[in-house]
Amino acid sequence: MPAPMRFALWTAVAAATFGWSAAVASDARDGTLFGYSVGDTYPLTGATRVLARSPAPTRLVTLVAEAPVKPDDIDRVLLITTPVSSAIIIIGIQQGFADIEAARDFARKYLQLFAAKYPDSEADLEVMDRRGRIRFSPDYELVLTLLEGDRVDLVDANWVVEMLYQARQGSEPARRLAELMDSDIDAMRLDKEDSRGL
Secondary structure, eight states: OOHHHHHHHHHHHHHHHHTOOSSOOOOTTTTEETTEETTOBOOOOTTOEEEEEOOTTTOOEEEEOSSOOOOTTOOOOEEEEOTTTOBEEEEEEEEEESSHHHHHHHHHHHHHHHHHHOTTOEEEEEGGGTEEEEEOSSSEEEEEEEEEGGGOSSOOSSEEEEEEEEEOTTSHHHHHHHHHHHHHHHHHOSTTSOOTTO
């Protein structure tokens, strides 16, 4: 067997045996959280649960992720996508709690987990005053907010911890997503189409 083929075969066996992947692992530093990546197209199916649509002009869609990779104490992962191309703009959670102490404990736990997993991240931790921000890289961040339940439509609880993972304002990924959003808004408008009599 020629050397290049032996190497390719050995690499395939090693990958299967040791769990290696040909693709570079993604994480919160480069746009991926809970198994989804900011900017990727979400595959809508008949089982997709759409929870909300924002008003015009953006008409962003909030949906429940169908196959998230997440810790067991997170109920569900929410995705906010563009209305036409279904590109993921924000990956997040809204987790409900009966009292503020339980909500703060949950928020503190996840801030500590993120700080341990990403020790080179920058954090503005004001969660005791209901807000925190972790900058994983120049491009991506997570904003954590503690909200009173009457300010949240998607969760029925006294207190809600909201985590929103997104491209940082002014970053290249944020610029690309803004262009995509503009393209989706244009696709929904009728000013470029002949709509007489409709």
